[in-house]
Structures are given as C-alpha cells and as structure tokens.
Amino acid sequence: MERIVKLASENGILIFSKSTCCLCYAVQILFKELRVQPRIVEIDTIPDGLEIEKALKRLGSSGPLPSVFIGGKLVGSTNEVMSLHLSGNLVQLLRQHAV
Amino acid sequence: MNPTMMNSTSTQFVPSRRMGIYEPIHQMSMWGDFKGNNCLDASTPMILEVDPKLDNQSEDTSHGTVGHSNKYDQEASKPPDKVLRRLAQNREAARKSRLRKKAYVQQLESSKLRLIQLEQELGRARQQGMYTGSALDASPLSYAGSMNPGIATFELEYGHWVEEQDRQLADLRNALQSTETGDVELRIFVDGGLRHYCDLFKMKATAAKTDVFYLMSGMWKTSGERFFFWIGGFRPSELLKVLLPHLEPLTEQQRLDLGNLAQSCQQAEDALSQGMDRLHQILGAAIAKQLGEGNYLPQVGAAIEKLDDLARFVGQADHLRQETLQQISRILTTRQAARGLLALGEYFQRLRALSSLWSSRPRESS
Numbered sequence: 001m002e003r004i005v006k007l008a009s010e011n012g013i014l015i016f017s018k019s020t021c022c023l024c025y026a027v028q029i030l031f032k033e034l035r036v037q038p039r040i041v042e043i044d045t046i047p048d049g050l051e052i053e054k055a056l057k058r059l060g061s062s063g064p065l066p067s068v069f070i071g072g073k074l075v076g077s078t079n080e081v082m083s084l085h086l087s088g089n090l091v092q093l094l095r096q097h098a099v
Numbered sequence: 100m101n102p103t104m105m106n107s108t109s110t111q112f113v114p115s116r117r118m119g120i121y122e123p124i125h126q127m128s129m130w131g132d133f134k135g136n137n138c139l140d141a142s143t144p145m146i147l148e149v150d151p152k153l154d155n156q157s158e159d160t161s162h163g164t165v166g167h168s169n170k171y172d173q174e175a176s177k178p179p180d181k182v183l184r185r186l187a188q189n190r191e192a193a194r195k196s197r198l199r200k201k202a203y204v205q206q207l208e209s210s211k212l213r214l215i216q217l218e219q220e221l222g223r224a225r226q227q228g229m230y231t232g233s234a235l236d237a238s239p240l241s242y243a244g245s246m247n248p249g250i251a252t253f254e255l256e257y258g259h260w261v262e263e264q265d266r267q268l269a270d271l272r273n274a275l276q277s278t279e280t281g282d283v284e285l286r287i288f289v290d291g292g293l294r295h296y297c298d299l300f301k302m303k304a305t306a307a308k309t310d311v312f313y314l315m316s317g318m319w320k321t322s323g324e325r326f327f328f329w330i331g332g333f334r335p336s337e338l339l340k341v342l343l344p345h346l347e348p349l350t351e352q353q354r355l356d357l358g359n360l361a362q363s364c365q366q367a368e369d370a371l372s373q374g375m376d377r378l379h380q381i382l383g384a385a386i387a388k389q390l391g392e393g394n395y396l397p398q399v400g401a402a403i404e405k406l407d408d409l410a411r412f413v414g415q416a417d418h419l420r421q422e423t424l425q426q427i428s429r430i431l432t433t434r435q436a437a438r439g440l441l442a443l444g445e446y447f448q449r450l451r452a453l454s455s456l457w458s459s460r461p462r463e464s465s
Contacts, residue, residue: 022381022408023415026374033366064411078415085363086422088356 001055003048008069011039012097016056016067018044023078024066030085036094038068071097223254249309256302257319260295267292268444275437285437292440293424300417303331311410321454324447329368330375330416335423336365338443342427345442346435356430364423371415378408 008014013031017024019042031038043049043065056067059074068075070093075081084090271288274280307314317325317332327333339361349357385402428436 020381022374022378023411025377026370026415029373030366030370033370078411079418082367082415082419083422085367086360086419086426088359088363090363 001058003052004055004059007039007041008072008074011069012071013038013094014069015040016052016069017042017065020044021065023064027066027068027078027081030081031094034091034094036098070094219251219255223251223258247310247313249306250313253302253306254319257299260299260302264295264444265448267295268441268448271437271441271444275434275441282433285433289428289433289436289440292444293428296424297421300421303417304414307331307410307413311406311413314413315409321451323450323454323457327450330371331413332416332420333447334368335419336361336368338420338423339364339427341446342439342442345438346431349435353430357427360423360426360430364419367419371412371419375412378405378412381405382409 004016013036015024015027015031015038017028017040028038028040041052043052046052053065056065064077066077068077068081075084075093081090084093267288271292274284274288303314313319314331317328320328324333327337329337339357343357346353346357382402382405385405386398388398388401427439431439
C-alpha cells in the first residue's frame, strides 16, 4: 500500500497494468495520443506485484486493471478514463499533472 | 415422439401375457388411463395388435371390474397355493407395469420440453426471416441459438427489443410532428429512448458471458448492419456523423462541444481498436503455440483466459457507445435530442431494410 502511495505521489500520471492485458495497452495508447507520458508499472513483472494488486482492490479500484492515478489520486479503470475523456475533462486533468 | 420407444414398451407386454390371465386385463385398464392423459392414441391400437388374444376383452376395458369378478368365480375352485402364487405374480406384474408407466411419462416430459425448444427456434428463425428476408441469413442464427440457451434467450430478447424500438420511434415521430408537444413530454421520450439503448447494452453484457465470439460476430443483426460493425456494435464516431445534419440549428457553443466530443470519441475508438489488434495477436499466438503435438489442452486453456479480455473489450465498446449517447444528450436541447434519437433510430431501420431489400431483389438470369 505504501508502495502505491509513494509511486502515486512521485508520478503525476501513473498506470498500474499487466503486460498481457490488452485493455491496459489501449489506455496507454490513448495517453500517448493525448501526448502525455505516464509512468507504467506492470505488476506481473515486479516482485511484490500481487501485494500491489490486493492493495489496489482495497483502495476501491473498480477491480480489473488498468488502475490509473492522476495527481496522486485514484481515477479508476478504463470506464472512468473513457467517461472523463468524453466529457472533455481528461485532457485538462492530464495537462495539469504532466511532467 | 419416438415410435421405437413405443414399440419397446408395448413389446414388454408380450412376455407378461404368459404370466397369467389377470395381467393383460390389469395392464389394459392402466393403458386405458393413459389414453385420457396424452394425445398418442396410437398407443392403444398398437397394444391391441400385440395382444390379439384379448380381442374379446378389449371391449371390457371400461368394464374392468366386471371382467375381474368373472375371473374370481373361477378362482375359488383352485388350490390355495396356486392362488397365492398367482396373486404374487399379479403384484409383480402390477409393479412392473407401474415402473414402465413411470418411464413412459418421463419420456413424454422430455419430449414436451424438446417440442417447446423447437417451437422457440422456429419462432426465432421466422423473426430473423422478417429482418433479413432471406432463409440463408436465418440458418446460422438458429444454429447458434440451438447450441447455446444463453444466446437463444438473447436472440429472443433482441427481437422484442427491436419491436419496442420501432414502437418508440413511431411515437416519437408523431410527437415531433405535432405542434402541441412540449419539452416536458419530449424529455420523457428522450430519457426513455436512452434507457432503451442501455437495456440493449445490459442484454449484450449477459450474452457475452455465455459466448463472446457470438457477440463479436454480430450475428443477431442484419448483414447490412454488420458491414458497419465495430467491436460488437455500431461505431460511436459514426453516430455523431449520422446525427449532426439533423441537429441544426446549433449554437456556437454546441458546435464546439460536439466537435470536441467527436474528437475524443475518435481517439477512444482508435485506442480500443489498437488494443483489439493486440488481443488478436496474443490470442492467435496462444492457440498456435507448439502446433503438431496432438494434445491441445494447455494452449486452449491459455486462450480461454484471453476471452475474458475479449469480453471486457466488448463491454468497453458498449460503454463508449452509452457514454457518447449520454454526452450528446447533455450538449443538446431536449427538442434537438429528440430529433437526434429519431434520426438515429431511422438510420438503423433503413440499414435493416437495406439488407432485406437486397436479399429479396429479383435476380436477373444470366
């Protein structure tokens, strides 16, 4: 859990994903299209990935990956990101916290 | 009803004839009961054929007790142990007859279920014939339906959904054409229309759990709609292009908002499309791994996990469709939104009609 908080505070735009998850890949493509560079943590490639996955669920993340943090706060999964984008608020939010 | 089954139960009566005079009468009255319970009157003549010896007794079926008392008079003169033996044989025969009756009734029940299933399939195939106008289009659909009850349910519900959609569109058209319809009434139509689309997405989510490939194939839609298919349904960006001309006049703010929405929509679509391409590759690679080994279970097992991802993509695409619709209705006035919903509904009606017309056009002989 502390890992998550630390990572989230250090990186303006953070995505927890899995290397095999194609929806995570889709979100990364979207961010690339919007010309932001998120920090991507693939939890299936790091040692305490399982712990992070459990902690994310406790945080109330809607369950499946990707888990997106912007400005240190949990935004949600693909649903939330897409809703934000269509309502026109995602770009603004991203620009505020982009490196 | 399976005729060979009938033969096997009736032939079982044949050996029991030899057990004693009582058995055939007992069984005849039991089968007499059957006649009232089912429509298979073929059973009675078959039994009569099997037991020609009982011809004179067949008239007595309804007077079973009369026949019985005649036999009992003759019985009193027989030695007691023979009587006991015959009574035991009676009981045995009666028990066997009850077991046979039970098996027969169970067979009837399962046949009844099969009949209901067949009737449902027929109704569906007929409905599909209505939308496509072609028997060829209907057959893959009913084939898939008969394989999977979840999909059969979905197809049935989709048929109802389209009928309801047509009704709502007709009402909306009348409301818009009348000069008396106010915004409050139109708002009800708009909310109802949006909710109806939400219902469809919920139905699709349930169906995706039973067969996600079916959702991806779009087989419940007409071939014309399938031409424009994208991850399980219509393209959200296409939606905006269809609606835009019908929404005029627009304010500058609305034009700007709709333009931004169109761009966001396109970007989201592109991201999902690229994700899908990657899923294609991964799924294909998982299935193709280590070919020629005979045992395919590990690869198929790995591939099945990927299907969860595929179902999520279909869900995400539907979510995009739903959000696009919601955003459009937020940007527009009630009257504009009502016009937009009507235009959208008519667009799909025309696509469906296009399929029917094409498949039913007169063919020139070469």
